[in-house]
Amino acid sequence: MSETDRHGRPAPLRFSWRRVAWGELAVITALAAAALNYLIEARGVSLNPGNLLLLQPTIWLALALWAVLAWGCLRPPPAAAPPESWTDFGRTAAMVLAFVLFILVLEEVGYDIAIWGFVVVALFIGGERRWPWLLLFPPVFTWAVVEAFGWLIPYPFPTSIV
Amino acid sequence: MIDLAAAGSAIAMLAGNPQAWIWMIPGLVIGLVFGALPGISGSMALALVLPATLYMDFLPAIIFLTSVFTGAGFGGSVPAVLMGIPGTSAAVATTFDGYPMSRQGRHNEALGAALIASCIGVMLSYAVLFVLVQPLAEVVLRMGPFEMAAIGIWGLVLLGSIGSSSLAKGLFAAAIGVLFGTVGMNTAGYIRGDMGVSWLLDGVPTIPAMVGLLAASQLFALVNTRFIVANEEDRKISLPRILAGGASVLRRPVTVLRGALIGAGIGAVPGVGASIANLISYGEARRSDPEPESFGQGNVKGVMAAEAANSSSEGGSMATMLALGIPGGGATAILLAAFAMHNVIGGPRFMDENRDVVYAIIMSNFAQAVLLVVVGTAFVFVASSVVRMPLRYLIPCVLVISTMGAFAIEGSHAGPLTLCVFAVLGWLMARNGYPVAAIVVGLLLGKLIETEMLRAWQMAGGEWGEFLNHPAALVIGALMAVSLIWSAWRDWRRARARRVAASAAS
Numbered sequence: 025m026s027e028t029d030r031h032g033r034p035a036p037l038r039f040s041w042r043r044v045a046w047g048e049l050a051v052i053t054a055l056a057a058a059a060l061n062y063l064i065e066a067r068g069v070s071l072n073p074g075n076l077l078l079l080q081p082t083i084w085l086a087l088a089l090w091a092v093l094a095w096g097c098l099r100p101p102p103a104a105a106p107p108e109s110w111t112d113f114g115r116t117a118a119m120v121l122a123f124v125l126f127i128l129v130l131e132e133v134g135y136d137i138a139i140w141g142f143v144v145v146a147l148f149i150g151g152e153r154r155w156p157w158l159l160l161f162p163p164v165f166t167w168a169v170v171e172a173f174g175w176l177i178p179y180p181f182p183t184s185i186v
Numbered sequence: 187m188i189d190l191a192a193a194g195s196a197i198a199m200l201a202g203n204p205q206a207w208i209w210m211i212p213g214l215v216i217g218l219v220f221g222a223l224p225g226i227s228g229s230m231a232l233a234l235v236l237p238a239t240l241y242m243d244f245l246p247a248i249i250f251l252t253s254v255f256t257g258a259g260f261g262g263s264v265p266a267v268l269m270g271i272p273g274t275s276a277a278v279a280t281t282f283d284g285y286p287m288s289r290q291g292r293h294n295e296a297l298g299a300a301l302i303a304s305c306i307g308v309m310l311s312y313a314v315l316f317v318l319v320q321p322l323a324e325v326v327l328r329m330g331p332f333e334m335a336a337i338g339i340w341g342l343v344l345l346g347s348i349g350s351s352s353l354a355k356g357l358f359a360a361a362i363g364v365l366f367g368t369v370g371m372n373t374a375g376y377i378r379g380d381m382g383v384s385w386l387l388d389g390v391p392t393i394p395a396m397v398g399l400l401a402a403s404q405l406f407a408l409v410n411t412r413f414i415v416a417n418e419e420d421r422k423i424s425l426p427r428i429l430a431g432g433a434s435v436l437r438r439p440v441t442v443l444r445g446a447l448i449g450a451g452i453g454a455v456p457g458v459g460a461s462i463a464n465l466i467s468y469g470e471a472r473r474s475d476p477e478p479e480s481f482g483q484g485n486v487k488g489v490m491a492a493e494a495a496n497s498s499s500e501g502g503s504m505a506t507m508l509a510l511g512i513p514g515g516g517a518t519a520i521l522l523a524a525f526a527m528h529n530v531i532g533g534p535r536f537m538d539e540n541r542d543v544v545y546a547i548i549m550s551n552f553a554q555a556v557l558l559v560v561v562g563t564a565f566v567f568v569a570s571s572v573v574r575m576p577l578r579y580l581i582p583c584v585l586v587i588s589t590m591g592a593f594a595i596e597g598s599h600a601g602p603l604t605l606c607v608f609a610v611l612g613w614l615m616a617r618n619g620y621p622v623a624a625i626v627v628g629l630l631l632g633k634l635i636e637t638e639m640l641r642a643w644q645m646a647g648g649e650w651g652e653f654l655n656h657p658a659a660l661v662i663g664a665l666m667a668v669s670l671i672w673s674a675w676r677d678w679r680r681a682r683a684r685r686v687a688a689s690a691a692s
Binding site: 045047048051052055059062065066069070072073074075077078079082083085086089090092093096112115116119120123124126127128130131135139142143146147149150151152161165169173176177179181 | 230234352354355357358361362364365368372374375376377378379406407409410576577578579581582583585586587589590593594597599602603605606609610613614615617618619632635636639640643644648
C-alpha cells in the first residue's frame with residue numbers, strides 16, 4: 025500500500041539506493057554517452073549545417089530527455105508487476121548470450137556448424153530435455169535452412185559440412 | 187479521365203489471353219511465402235522470379251510479377267501478427283496491434299482483418315490509379331524536399347510515443363532511432379558515426395536492424411513462456427474466426443478508406459512508399475480514434491489501418507512507374523527491368539501509346555485482389571499453426587531464419603552483426619519499458635528527414651522563410667499542427683471529464 029501524507033494525498037517517494045532502477049539507468053546512460061560521443065565526433069568532422077542540421081538538435085534533445093529519465097530512475101514508482109525471478113532472468117540472459125556467440129562464430133566455424141550448435145543450446149535453454157529430439161531436430165533443421173538459403177541467395181556463405 | 191475505348195480493348199486483351207491468368211495464383215503464393223520470411227523482401231522475390239519471365243509474353247510476365255508483388259505485400263503481415271516480426275518494413279505498424287491480438291488468442295481475427303484490409307487497399311489504390319493515373323503522377327512530380335521533409339516529420343511526430351507509458355521514454359527512443367538513421371555518409375558528403383567500419387558508410391542496414399529490434403524484444407521476452415498464446419483453447423485455428431475478422435473490416439470503412447488513400451498518395455512518391463505509408467496511416471487512425479489509448483493493446487483498427495495503407499501503396503508506386511517511368515522502390519525497379527527485358531520502356535510515351543496494356547495491368551490487379559482473399563485465407567490457415575508450435579522450438583528457428591534473412595539482404599556478415607547488436611539493444615530497451623517501435627520509426631525516418639532537410643536547406647540558401655513559398659509543405663505542416671492541437675484539446679477535455687466524474691462519484 026502506498027504511503028500518504030496528512031491530507032491523504034500520496035506522499036512523495038523517498039530516495040533509497042536500493043530502490044534506484046540501476047538497470048534502466050545503465051542502459052539510458054550508455055545510450056546518452058554514445059550520443060554525446062557521436063556529437064563530439066560529428067562536430068570534429070565539420071561544424072557546417074550540412075553536417076549538423078538534424079544531428080545536433082536531436083542529440084541535445086536526447087541528452088535533455090536523459091536528464092529527465094535519469095531523475096525518474098532515481099525515484100522509480102512502485103512496480104505494478106512482481107519482479108522477474110533470477111532463474112527466469114538467467115534463462116533469458118543465457119539465450120541472449122547464446123545468440124551473440126552464434127553470430128560471432130558464424131564466419132569462423134561455418135554457418136552449418138554454428139546453426140546446429142545454437143539450436144542445440146537454445147533448445148536446452150528453452151527446457152527441451154528429450155535426447156532424441158535434441159539429437160535429431162538440430163541437424164535436420166540445419167540441413168533444411170542451409171539448403172533453402174543456398175538456393176535462394178545468389179552469393180555463397182561459408183559452411184563446413186553441408 | 188478514363189479512356190473507354192482503351193478499357194474495352196484491355197478487357198478483350200485479358201479475356202483472350204489465358205496465359206495472363208494461369209500465372210496469377212503461383213505468383214500470389216510465391217509472394218506470400220517470400221513476404222512472410224523475415225528479411226526476405228518482395229523485391230528479392232521479384233528478383234528471383236524475374237529470369238523466369240524472359241520467355242513469357244509481355245502482359246503475362248507483368249501480371250505474374252505484379253501477383254508476386256501483391257502476395258508479398260500481404261505476406262509480410264503474417265509473421266508481424268503471429269510473432270511480432272514484420273516480414274518487411276511495410277508491416278512494422280501491423281505488429282503494434284496485431285501481435286498483442288495474437289497474445290490474447292485473437293490471431294484468427296487479426297489475420298482475417300489484415301487480409302481483407304489488404305485486399306480492399308489493393309483494390310482502392312488501383313481504382314484510384316484507373317481513374318487518376320496521369321494527374322496523380324503529375325502531382326508526385328511537384329513533391330520537393332520541403333514537402334518530403336514535412337511528411338517525414340509528420341510520421342515521426344505521430345508515432346513518437348508509440349506503446350510507451352511515458353512521453354519522455356517514447357521521445358528518447360525515437361531520438362535514438364533518428365540518430366541511428368543518420369550514421370554514415372549523408373547527402374552533403376559528411377561521414378559521421380561509422381566507427382571506421384566500411385559498411386556503415388551507407389548507414390545502418392535498416393532491415394536487419396528492424397528485425398533485430400522487433401524480433402528480439404519479442405522472442406527473448408518469451409524464453410520463459412511455453413506458447414505464444416497461453417490458453418490452449420485460444421490456439422485453435424478457426425476459419426469462421428478468420429472470416430469474422432475479415433468481416434469486421436467492412437464495419438469500419440472509414441479506417442480502411444483513410445488508410446488506402448494515405449497509402450496510395452504516399453506510395454506514389456518515389457523513395458518513400460509502403461514503409462512510411464503504414465506508419466502514417468496507423469498514427470492517423472490512432473490520433474482520430476475516440477479511444478487512442480487502446481491502440482498498441484490489440485485494437486483491430488490499428489491492423490486495418492496499417493494493412494490498408496501498405497497494400498494500397500502498391501497502386502501508388504505503380505502510378506509513378508507507369509506514368510513517369512520512375513521506380514518508387516526496389517519492387518517497381520524490378521518491374522521496370524522486366525519492361526526492359528521485353529523491349530518496353532515505361533514512362534509517359536508508353537502510357538500514351540499503350541493505354542490498353544496499362545488498363546489491362548490495372549484490371550488484372552483487381553482480379554489479384556479478389557484471388558488474394560481465397561489464396562490468402564488458405565495461407566493464413568496454414569501459417570497460423572505457428573501458434574501451436576512450442577516456443578522452445580520456435581525461438582531458435584525464427585532467430586536462425588532471421589539471421590539468414592539478414593545475411594541474404596546484405597550479402598555479408600554485416601547483416602547478422604547488425605541484427606545481433608539491435609537484438610540486444612531491443613531486448614534491453616523493452617525490458618525497461620522503452621518502446622522499441624519508436625526506435626524503428628526513428629531509424630526508418632531519420633535518414634529521409636535529414637536528406638530532405640538538407641536539400642531544402644540548400645535550395646533555400648539557408649533561409650527557412652523559403653518554406654512559405656511551398657504551399658503543399660505549408661498544408662502538410664498546418665494539417666500536422668491542427669491534428670496535434672486537436673488531439674491535445676481532446677485529451678484535455680477527456681481528462682477534465684474524468685476529473686468531474688470522479689469528484690461527482692466521491
